[in-house]
Structures are given as structure tokens and as C-alpha cells.
Amino acid sequence: MPAPQCASCHEARAALRRPRSGQALCATCFCTAFEAEVLHTVVAGRLLPPGAVVAVGASGGKDSTVLAHVLRELAPRLGISLHLVAVDEGIGGYRDAALAAVRRQAARWELPLTVVAYAELFGGWTMDAVARSTAGSGRSRSCCTFCGVLRRRALEEGARRVAATHVVTGHNADDMAETVLMNFLRGDAGRLARGGGLGSPGEGGALPRCRPLQLASQKEVVLYAHFRRLDYFSEECVYAPEAFRGHARELLKLLEAARPSAVLDLVHSAERLALAPAARPPPPGACSRCGALASRALCQACALLDGLNRGRPRLAIGKGRRGLDEEGPPGGRGSHSRPDPRLRSPSPASRDSSSPLGSDDVGVRGRL
């Protein structure tokens, strides 16, 4: 049977049916609609005001490629400028090829590119080193937990280096739905409560972050990239098979097959969740070591690096998430301004004098 005609221009043959509306559109009209929706998401949510200097998290993958391409198209209309920020986690083979794709994109789009490496930021801890350290700890998927936390920190650092005012990443609706499922499955009420909404306003000195593609389904992101002939990198991270997210993804795919709107419906449900008073997390304070936003004495990045440096990488992950020298909820240290992470924290309270590694602990010396 021949494909129906495009419902928008009535001239070309339709290339797809949009999942939400069921409307059949040709490739050109679909791309136009996709871009218009991203524009609407940004404008209606006041995500990127005129004059914003936007750091785009660029991995070379399909989502960040589409994100950068669309924002570049929209930049004149929005009055924003773009910088690509790529994170080098130090995963041999995989990340080099992905970075090569980002460099090609930067050249083709004539956008500035900054690369931030874990090795430099985290005292030599590349993901390959973390994976070696966590291997045999009984939970091999934990290396992905480290990467997620550290990557966000690295992206933030990269954004600061280019004097960005906002950070954007390419998370799509499927990613958000997977995150919702994962948080439910892990009983992470705090994250569920914060998981909705279009972005984080930037508490505790962190840069405002948003995800302009949040309402775009993964399928449409892939099709947009195809119809616009965008060059992206699509190999699987070598550690990915071990990640818990894979299970959530499989479940989501099955659910989507039965009920196509399940993906967006999950995201909307999370946005509308209200926690019982007893379940609400305490207001976050500042990390006693680096000053970043933290709900305990140490932020997640510092706690994880602490565990790695003490040779006990399991310590900081899991439901409890307590590092070795945590004493409880954060103390009275104010979070009015974020201390420069390049300064060594002088406070004696943050130096664990009983540490067998003493003050040469790499995790303390390294910038965060």
C-alpha cells in the first residue's frame, strides 16, 4: 500500500506518523515541526534567555548531535551563543572515536569546542581505572554510577571554563522515562520528586541546566538526524551492558509497544508526583570539601572519589550513600557562593586525619 500524503503540505508523500498525534508528515514538514517544538519548549519554559552563553554537552551521539544542530538553527532567533563541551571519561577506544565525531561537528558547524578530561579533573581517575577498581567488588555495574556523577561534574567545569550561563544536554523523553522507572525501582524518592520539571534552576551556585529535547521521543530524534543527514557516533559504551539502565530501557520498549504514549505519560506522571511529608528529602547544603550542592556532608562526586582513593569503591554508592568521613546532615557552612574548586579546602573538619593515606590523598588534592 502506498504511503499517505503529508497532512501538512499535501504535496509530498508522508515519511512517518508522529507518535503523539498520529499525524502523517513528510520528512521536510516533520523536521520543521520538530524544530518548532524545541523552540516552543525553550521559549515557553524561559529556558535560554537572550544573551545566554550556552554550554552544549556534546558526546558525539545522536541526541547531543541533534540538540546542537537544532540549537544552532534557532540561535539567531533566541539570541544565544553556543559552545560545545565534550567530556573525555578516559574509556579507551570508545571515547576517542566519539570525540573524533564531536571535532568533525565543531568544524562543520564552526562552533567552539572545549574538551574536559576525567584524568585531569579527578586526579587521574579515568573510567577505565574506575572500572578496574570496581571490578570484583561484586557489583560491576557500579562503574556506570561513578561515570554519571563525575560526568555531570566535568560538564559543569567545562561550562565554567567557557563562561557559560546555562548548560544543556540532549536527554530525550525516553531517557527521562527510563530515569523515572529506575528511580522507582531503586526507591529513590528524593530523585523522583526532583525528576520532573524541565530543568534545574541552578541551586547552590550550580549553573542552570535544561534539556530542550526532553519532550521529543527517541524515535523522532533518530529520524530527525536521519532526514537531516547528521553525522553522529553510535557505538555502545564498552561498559554499558553492565548498567542498570539497560533493564529499564528493555521494560520501557515493551511497554511502548503495547502503549505508544507510555513514554511521555511516565514523564508527566513524575512531574505531578507529590511526596508525603515524611519522604521529603532535607533541603540540600554544601559539600564540606568542594562546596558543590550536596544533601549530605560530602557531595556525590567527592564521596565516590573518596571511596575510590581509599580502595573501597563500594562505600559511596547504594541506598545509604555515606562516605567514610560523613557525620550526618551538612553543617552550618553557608552556600551563598560556591568556593573556587581549585582551592584546597583549608577547613580542618574536611581533612580526615585518621585516613591511612594522609594528606597526599589524591582525591583531596585533585580539583573537583
Added chain:
Amino acid sequence: MAAPLSVEVEFGGGAELLFDGVKKHQVTLPGQEEPWDIRNLLVWIKKNLLKERPELFIQGDSVRPGILVLINDADWELLGELDYQLQDQDSILFISTLHGSRMGAGSTW
């Protein structure tokens, strides 16, 4: 009774890794009793092109969820999916949406 057909089968988005990294394949499908539809094409691909881990590409008699199928640049949903009857010189593209690196802890947003 189906006549032999010449079609182009293409793999993208990482799916090509299951086919020795080769993205484009010019394929001649032999004449046979059964019609050449996508369903039978998948059987043929599994038997003749797929180099490893069939479960990553095929599930049951269809493609694994998360693999998009475009026939002559149009979503197969519009064309009858598995029942679409192949024509000579058709181009069938399989794009995987399943690869990537967004594998981390639940978002701290």
C-alpha cells in the same frame, strides 16, 4: 510465486556492527514460492547477512523493539510493516536507537 528481486539493505545507528560493520548491502533475492515481504526478508537477512547475536536484531518474526525500519525513506508503519510487499530497487534501512552512553545513575536534576 515471487520473481527475483534486487534491493538495497542498509544498517545504521550501530546496527551495522552486527553485519561486520558493513552499512550498505546490495542484495539479490531469489525467486521463490512465498512472496517477498519484510517478514521473509528478515528471515533471509538472519540466514545470510547477520554475523552475530541475532537476538540484538530480531525478536520473534519482527525486529527487536528500538530498531526503526525505513522503506524508501518512509517509516514502515505507514506501509504495512512486516506485510509490505517488496518491489524491485526498494531500499530498506534499519536504524538502531539502542546504543549510547547515557547509562548512569538516576538523574540528579
